[in-house]
Structure formats: C-alpha cells, structure tokens
Amino acid sequence: MDIVALNEKIKNESAFIDLLMSEIGKVIVGQKVMVERLIIGLLGNGHILLEGVPGLAKTLAIKTLAAAMKAKFQRIQFTPDLLPADLIGTQIYNQKDGNFLIRKGPIFSNFILADEINRAPAKVQSALLEAMQERQITIGESTFKLDEPFLVLATQNPIEQEGTYPLPEAQVDRFMLKIVITYPERSEELAIMRQNISLIETKINPVVSPEEILKARNLLSEVYIDEKIEKYILDIVFATRNPKQFGLNSLADMISYGASPRATINLAIGAKAMAFIKRRGYVIPEDVRAICLDVLRHRVAVTYEAEAEEITSENVIQEILNKVVVP
Amino acid sequence: MVKKFLFVLIFIPVLSLFAQEIKVTAATDTTDYLIGDYIKYSLTIQTDENVFIINPFFKDSLKSIDVIKYGDPVVSENQSGKLIKYESILSRYDSAEVTIPEIKIEYRTKNDTTLKSILSNAVTFNVHSVPVAMKEEIKDIKPPIRLFNYLFIIYIIIALVLLIAGYFIYKKYFKNKPQPVIKSKVEKIPLHKLTLSKLEKLEKEELWQKGFVKDYHSRITEIIRDYFEKQFNLPALEQTTTDLLKLLSRHPSGIKVLDITSKFLNNADLVKFAKFIPLENVNLEMMTQAKEIVTKTITAQKEIEAEVEVKEAANV
Structure with a gap:
C-alpha cells in the first residue's frame, strides 16, 4: 500500500486512541506515560509489569481502561496462601446430579490486575504466566480459550521484600513492558487532591469496544517499519549483549546478561504501537x-559490581541509547 | 670248561665291537618351553665310516608336536669315527608334558646288505602356558608403528621449490615495475570547508538521479549531523530528530538554523523511514538547505584534521 494512503488509514483508525486517553484522563490525573503504555500493551497483545509504590493509581488506571472499553475486569490480590485453582478455576462435585462442574476462576476476564504478584508462591505465578503465554486454561479435561483482548497488569511493590517470591528472569521476560511509576508532579497531585475531595462522581463512558481493539491489532501489522529502524533495534539489543562491539567498553563489566530475542520482537511491536498511538x-x-526503557529494563541484568556502584539497568540502557548511532 | 671259557673270551669282544659301531642320542636344547617356542631337537649319531645311515623320518612319531623345519644331516669327523647330526625345529601350541618317543634309525654296514636299526632315547620336556599376572595393571596394546611418510616430505619440497621459483619470477617481472604510490597525509582543513566538500562530492555522485533516493537522504543527513557534532559538540549522530532539535534550540548558534534544520531532517525522515518518494525539487532543496545550514553556522574557523589522499609516481 502507498505510504500516504496507509498513513491516512492509520490516522482514521487510530482516532479512538484520543477518545480513550481523554476518557481515562477524566479520572487519572497525569500518569500519561502509564496510560500510553497500557494502550501499547493492549495493541501489542502483550502484558505489563508495573512497579511503583502504593497509591499511584495503578488499579484505578486499569479499572478505568476496562470501563472505557466495556470490558471485564478482575483484580486478584496475590497472597502467600493463594492456590492456582483460586486463579484459574476448579472442578466442583455436584451432589445433586453426581457430576463435576467447572467453576472458572477470575482469570476469565479481559483485564486482570495481578496485585503484588511477588507475594504468591511460584506455582501460582507459573499458572498465571502460563495463561498469559498460552492464552488458554485447562481445568480437568476441558480447555478454555481466554477472552480477547486479554491484558495482565501485574504489580510489584519495590519496597517490601520480606516474604516475597521474586519472579525469576525467565518469567519476567514474558512481560512485554515493565513500567516504573513515579510520584506525580506537584500540580498533578494538587489536581488529584481536589478531584478526590469533591463530591462530583466522574462517570466513565465506554468509548471503544474490544472488537475495535482487535481490529486495531490487525492494523498494527500494516504499520511500516523500515529496514534502517530494524537495524537500529538490533543494534540496541546487541549492544546489551556485546557492549564492546559498540565502543561501550565501560559497560562490559556492568552487564551480567543482555536482552533476549523476545526483547527484539517486543521492541519492534512496541515501536509500531507507539507509531499507531502517534497516528502515524x-x-x-x-x-x-x-x-526502549520499558521493553528492556527487566531484560537487562546488571552485575554485582554495577549494583555496588548503584548502576541500574536503566542507566545501562540510557548509556547504550546515547552511543548507538540513530539512522 | 676251558673251551667254553675260551669261546666266551673270544666272542664277547666281537659282540662288544659290533655294539659300538653306532650310537644314537636324542636331545632338546632345554626341558622347559613356553607355548609356541621353537624347540631345537637334535639327533646325534656317532658311528664309524663303515656304517651308512638312512636319513630318519620321524614326523609320524611326533603326534602332538608340529615340525617347523627338518634339519639336513651335518657330518663331521672325530676320533671315534664320524658324527652325524640332525637338528630339527619343533613347536607346540598347547601346554603339556611332552615325550618324543624313541626314534628308529635304520642303517647298513659295509659289505652287508642287511638293514639294521637302532633306537634313540626318548626325550621329555614341558611346554608351559604364558603366566597371567593377575596383580599387574592392565596395559594398553601398543599401536602399530607408523612408518614415516616420505611422500609427504617430497610434496613439501616441491611446494617450497615452486614458491621460491614463483617469488623470483614475481620479483623479476612484476615487483620492479614502477607503480604510482598512493600516499595519504593528514591536513588541517576548516570544518565548514570539509563539510561543503563532502556535500559537493555527494552532489556529484548523483544518487537520487540514479534512483538511490533513500541513500541520498541518509548520506546528506549524516553529513549534517556529523557537522553538528563537531561544530557544536553535540552528540548529534546518536540523537533522534526531535532530540537533536531540542539540543539545537539550546545552542546559541544552533538556534539560528533551527527552522531550516527541522524542515531538512523531517523531510529526510519521511524518505528514510516512510518510503516517501519526494519530488525532484525536494531533493534539490535538501542540498541547498544543507549548504545553508553550514554557511549560516560558521562562527569561528574551526579546523579539523582530515586524511587527504595524494597520488605520487613511485621512484623506479
């Protein structure tokens, strides 16, 4: 397709993004980056790991997004005594007719907020991550496809580490993005305060249907990504693996392992989704x-030496971005 | 009685003379052998010159022994007459106590056609199996001895000779031919001049006219980004268009060309990343804009070391 025509098509089809953003903006003050990333996850068919201190409107954001899309939302508080059956569902014996009935768990929704995922033991985490990957659940002998769109937003509390089960690297890699939420600006916090103490109840109207999101997903594949951009993505990912090849000798001892091929895929999908959001x-x-930071920060691990010098994976990625030549 | 005594006295010496005319002794070199060892079996006949020995054939007598070699008779003379010796080589491949039985030797005496015979003594010896040293370590079987491959050396020598010959041929016919030498020397050139010369070189290549529009836009933006990097000390090559414009807006000289640079870079981005095919005048305008960006930002004679290639005729 001609690029002008494609551009025009994307412009028209992505009009709902502005509607969605403004609808969410009625409730969520600031946090534009988080909302944008939620939509990227939705369009890119990926899941999001959210890290931030409590009270930063993580739950509210995804709840609002679900309401703006008229989609099913479930919040699951992960606790040490949670069982996989509590999440995916189980079979219950029906004494009346002597059969087993399947009771579906809360995972059968469009939007899942897995709150404090690192509080649940490994078997529950695996059950969730498997469902995220396969997009289907097997209970007993029956397999059920999960509803589409299906977006998991898992949160991790970075402050309390006692009694937690940190996600292993292989499982963290399954999240398309890891967003780190920071405190709002002073002016934003003032608006939050005023909004919350007023008695006016804000009503969220559904502005997009899940079908429209699925249509937009298909359209995402049509967004043009040039060979030069593909090479740029590869350069960034390879620089996390072999920093010396890119003249980043100082980073060689700082990186314990670099980004996986899944990072390359998600970086390309994420960049396409970003272009879509920008209506290009x-x-x-x-x-x-x-x-880049959201795709790579949980996929690049720093060494103990780097940690001792308080160098984070974000610092490493930023350094790489400052060095890799832009096409 | 006297007659009897005389008869005995005369007859016994005659008998004893007859008995001593041939004597056969069989022997082996030792009495203990290992399986497969060669057993030297000798048959020695001491006799006088009037006795003719018929070569003995004793293979049938040696049932459990293999005959490796039959010995030819070796005749020698000594004080008692003549000594005939047969030395054979035998072997056995099983352990046992073996007895070579008495061997019958047939002979005739001079002026007598009667065939007489005499028996050798029997010989007994032991054949032992190889003792197995149970306490010893198991040792590797030695690999077969490799003989040196002389053919390989010959090949190497031929290759060396060819190489040396090739070198002399090259030296004689090619090396001494005069060739122009390309020397490069480092000169200090003002940065804007260097950038403009790069732009002119790109213009002469006529890339977009030949259909390489994308390459043209990539090269021209690369030249300008490189210029910004050196002129304003900005990491321009590692910045996106938006970020670079932000940096330029903060630079006192950069702000002068902010609008034109924005147009220039955004146009190029469309061609580079969006398959956009610009009109001819846009391509021409890109060059004009690039030159304008350079000429408008010459603040000081910033010189830069550049490598310049100079062709010189070589000394013959």
Whole structure:
C-alpha cells in the first residue's frame, strides 16, 4: 500500500486512541506515560509489569481502561496462601446430579490486575504466566480459550521484600513492558487532591469496544517499519549483549546478561504501537527510543559490581541509547 | 670248561665291537618351553665310516608336536669315527608334558646288505602356558608403528621449490615495475570547508538521479549531523530528530538554523523511514538547505584534521 494512503488509514483508525486517553484522563490525573503504555500493551497483545509504590493509581488506571472499553475486569490480590485453582478455576462435585462442574476462576476476564504478584508462591505465578503465554486454561479435561483482548497488569511493590517470591528472569521476560511509576508532579497531585475531595462522581463512558481493539491489532501489522529502524533495534539489543562491539567498553563489566530475542520482537511491536498511538503509518527512531526503557529494563541484568556502584539497568540502557548511532 | 671259557673270551669282544659301531642320542636344547617356542631337537649319531645311515623320518612319531623345519644331516669327523647330526625345529601350541618317543634309525654296514636299526632315547620336556599376572595393571596394546611418510616430505619440497621459483619470477617481472604510490597525509582543513566538500562530492555522485533516493537522504543527513557534532559538540549522530532539535534550540548558534534544520531532517525522515518518494525539487532543496545550514553556522574557523589522499609516481 502507498505510504500516504496507509498513513491516512492509520490516522482514521487510530482516532479512538484520543477518545480513550481523554476518557481515562477524566479520572487519572497525569500518569500519561502509564496510560500510553497500557494502550501499547493492549495493541501489542502483550502484558505489563508495573512497579511503583502504593497509591499511584495503578488499579484505578486499569479499572478505568476496562470501563472505557466495556470490558471485564478482575483484580486478584496475590497472597502467600493463594492456590492456582483460586486463579484459574476448579472442578466442583455436584451432589445433586453426581457430576463435576467447572467453576472458572477470575482469570476469565479481559483485564486482570495481578496485585503484588511477588507475594504468591511460584506455582501460582507459573499458572498465571502460563495463561498469559498460552492464552488458554485447562481445568480437568476441558480447555478454555481466554477472552480477547486479554491484558495482565501485574504489580510489584519495590519496597517490601520480606516474604516475597521474586519472579525469576525467565518469567519476567514474558512481560512485554515493565513500567516504573513515579510520584506525580506537584500540580498533578494538587489536581488529584481536589478531584478526590469533591463530591462530583466522574462517570466513565465506554468509548471503544474490544472488537475495535482487535481490529486495531490487525492494523498494527500494516504499520511500516523500515529496514534502517530494524537495524537500529538490533543494534540496541546487541549492544546489551556485546557492549564492546559498540565502543561501550565501560559497560562490559556492568552487564551480567543482555536482552533476549523476545526483547527484539517486543521492541519492534512496541515501536509500531507507539507509531499507531502517534497516528502515524510508519515507525521512526523516536518510537523505538520512547519504548526502549520499558521493553528492556527487566531484560537487562546488571552485575554485582554495577549494583555496588548503584548502576541500574536503566542507566545501562540510557548509556547504550546515547552511543548507538540513530539512522 | 676251558673251551667254553675260551669261546666266551673270544666272542664277547666281537659282540662288544659290533655294539659300538653306532650310537644314537636324542636331545632338546632345554626341558622347559613356553607355548609356541621353537624347540631345537637334535639327533646325534656317532658311528664309524663303515656304517651308512638312512636319513630318519620321524614326523609320524611326533603326534602332538608340529615340525617347523627338518634339519639336513651335518657330518663331521672325530676320533671315534664320524658324527652325524640332525637338528630339527619343533613347536607346540598347547601346554603339556611332552615325550618324543624313541626314534628308529635304520642303517647298513659295509659289505652287508642287511638293514639294521637302532633306537634313540626318548626325550621329555614341558611346554608351559604364558603366566597371567593377575596383580599387574592392565596395559594398553601398543599401536602399530607408523612408518614415516616420505611422500609427504617430497610434496613439501616441491611446494617450497615452486614458491621460491614463483617469488623470483614475481620479483623479476612484476615487483620492479614502477607503480604510482598512493600516499595519504593528514591536513588541517576548516570544518565548514570539509563539510561543503563532502556535500559537493555527494552532489556529484548523483544518487537520487540514479534512483538511490533513500541513500541520498541518509548520506546528506549524516553529513549534517556529523557537522553538528563537531561544530557544536553535540552528540548529534546518536540523537533522534526531535532530540537533536531540542539540543539545537539550546545552542546559541544552533538556534539560528533551527527552522531550516527541522524542515531538512523531517523531510529526510519521511524518505528514510516512510518510503516517501519526494519530488525532484525536494531533493534539490535538501542540498541547498544543507549548504545553508553550514554557511549560516560558521562562527569561528574551526579546523579539523582530515586524511587527504595524494597520488605520487613511485621512484623506479
């Protein structure tokens, strides 16, 4: 398709993004980046790991997103005594007719907020992550496809570490994005305060249907990504693995392991989704850079030496972005 | 009685003379052998010159022994007459106590056609199996001895000779031919001049006219980004268009070309990343804009070391 026509098509089809953003903006003050990333996860068919201190409107954001889409939402508080059956469902014996009935768990929703995922033991985490990957659940002998769109937003509390089961690297890699939420600006916090103490109840109207999201997902594949951008993505990912090849000798001892091929895929999908949100039919280096930290921060591990010098994976990725030549 | 005594006295010496005319002794070199060892079996006949020995054939007598070699008779003379010796080589492949039985030797005496015979003594010896040292370590079987491959050396020598010959041929016919030498020397050139010369070189290549529009836009933006990097000390090559414009807006000289650079870079981005095919005048305008960006930002004679290639005729 001609790029002008494609651009026009994307412009028209992505009009709902502005509607969605403004609807969410009625309730969520600031946190534009988080909302944008939620939509990227939704469009890119990925899941999101959210890290931030309590009270930063994580639950509210996804609840509002679900309401704005007229989609099913479930919040699951992960606790040490949670069982996989509590999440995916189980079979119950019906004494009346002597059969086993299947009771579906809360995972059968469009939006799942897995609150404090690191509080549940490994078997529950695996059950959730398997469902995220396979997009289907097997209870007894029956297999059920999960509803589409299916987005898991898992949160991790970075402060309390006692009594937690940190997600292993292989499982963290399954999240398309890891967003770190920071405190709002002073002006934003003032608006939050005023909004919450007023008696006016804000009503969220459904502005997008899940079908429209699925249609947009298909359209995402049409967003043009040039060979130069693909090479740029590869350069960034390879620089996390072999920093010396890119003249980043100082980072060689700082990186314990680099980003996986899943990072490359998600970086490309994320950049396309970003271009879609910006209502463009093609990807530019800005899209890659915008999404880069969120895609890579949980996929690049730093060494003990780097940790001792308080160098985080974000610092490493930023350094790489400053060095890799933009096409 | 006297007659009897005389008869005995005369007859006994005659008998004893007859008995001493041939004597056969059989022997082996030792009495203990290992399986497969060669057993030297000798048959020695001491006789006088009037006795003719018929070569003995004793293979049938040696049932459990293999005959490796039959010995030819070796005749020698000594004080008692003549000594005939047959030395055979035998072997046995099983352990046992073996007895070679008495061997019958047939002979005739001079002026007598009667065939007489005499028996050798029997010989007994032991054949032992190889003792197995149970306490000893198991040792590797030695690999077969490799003989040196002389053919390989010959090949190497031929290759060396060819190489040396090749070198001399090359030296004689090619090396001494005069060839122009390309020397490169480092010169200090003002940065804007260097950038403009790069732009002119790109213009002469006529990339977009030949259909390489994307390459043209990539090269021209690369030249300008490199110029910004060196002129304003900005990491321009590692910045996206938006970020670079932000940096330029904060630079006192950069702000002068902010609008034109924005147009220039955004146009190029469309071609580079969006398959956009610009009109001819856009391509031409890109070059004009690039040159304008450079000429408008010459603040000081910033010189840069550049490698310049110079062709010189070589000394013959």
